[in-house]
Amino acid sequence: MTGKRTLTFVLMDPPYENARTTTALRLVDIAVRRGHDVNVFAYEGAVYVPFARQAPHPNAVHGRDVEQEDHPNPKDWVSAILQEAGRRGAKVDWVQCGLCVDERGAAECIPGLRRGSPADLVAFVASSDNALVIPTR
Amino acid sequence: MAQYLLIESRDPLSDADAARFQELAARLARAGNEVTFFLVQNGVFPARRGARREQLARLAGHGIQVLADDFSLRERGIAEDRLAPGVEAAPLSVVIDLMESGSRALWH
Numbered sequence: 001m002t003g004k005r006t007l008t009f010v011l012m013d014p015p016y017e018n019a020r021t022t023t024a025l026r027l028v029d030i031a032v033r034r035g036h037d038v039n040v041f042a043y044e045g046a047v048y049v050p051f052a053r054q055a056p057h058p059n060a061v062h063g064r065d066v067e068q069e070d071h072p073n074p075k076d077w078v079s080a081i082l083q084e085a086g087r088r089g090a091k092v093d094w095v096q097c098g099l100c101v102d103e104r105g106a107a108e109c110i111p112g113l114r115r116g117s118p119a120d121l122v123a124f125v126a127s128s129d130n131a132l133v134i135p136t137r
Numbered sequence: 138m139a140q141y142l143l144i145e146s147r148d149p150l151s152d153a154d155a156a157r158f159q160e161l162a163a164r165l166a167r168a169g170n171e172v173t174f175f176l177v178q179n180g181v182f183p184a185r186r187g188a189r190r191e192q193l194a195r196l197a198g199h200g201i202q203v204l205a206d207d208f209s210l211r212e213r214g215i216a217e218d219r220l221a222p223g224v225e226a227a228p229l230s231v232v233i234d235l236m237e238s239g240s241r242a243l244w245h
Contacts, residue, residue, distance in 0.1 A: 005237050019178040020146065023229070026208075030233045130236040132144075134244050 006037040008124040008131035014045025015074040021049060024134050025077050032085045032092060039124040041116075043097035044136070045104075050078040050094070052108040075110050082112045095120045140171045140240040144232065145180040147245060149192065155180075158245040159192055166199040173235060175227070177206040184224045185215055197223030204231060 009028055013020045031038050054073040058065045085092045095116035101107050125131050143162045149155040166172045174196055176184055183193055184205040193203050204227035217226040236242055
């Protein structure tokens, strides 16, 4: 790493629907592991990525219980990224777009995130070394 | 000269507008910019040897570095020794490398 950076990622996709969510979280994870400060602005369906009520489930079709199914939930990936940031001395400022949260009833997110507005996105971009928008179509 | 990182996540066979993204990359390169074209997710499908390779070869011909996410390749059973000429497998961390160095990053 050539020095600590502040990188912003803008997420739009809801969880469980597109590989973009996985790729986005992989990128955030890499940046955090390098000790960079990371801003995330989650809007539209992406406000459900850290939704606290996500729950693992069994798979009756394949005869697997909850443990055997080991169903991944994106909220756990986000939580793991926050924990890794703490270990690496990196700061993750994850903003949930309040308008999008209210529209979707998605206020219950995991701890460590905050509610914000599109003004936070402007501030993120203005204060970052670089930014990547990962849009849906 | 600016540095550009164009990230292609779509398969041109299912998203015709992927060709426009390739054209953007070519135009940026022709204008004298340094361009990296990074394939990820279903965007790696044309990196297979024999699959529309002429398009990616054309990008490489413009001096564009064409990379394919190694994780996406493994997910789709595409061996790295079966990639089209001009395409190299690379870790996703390349995206962060280029963001660190100030490349202007665009996602499609």
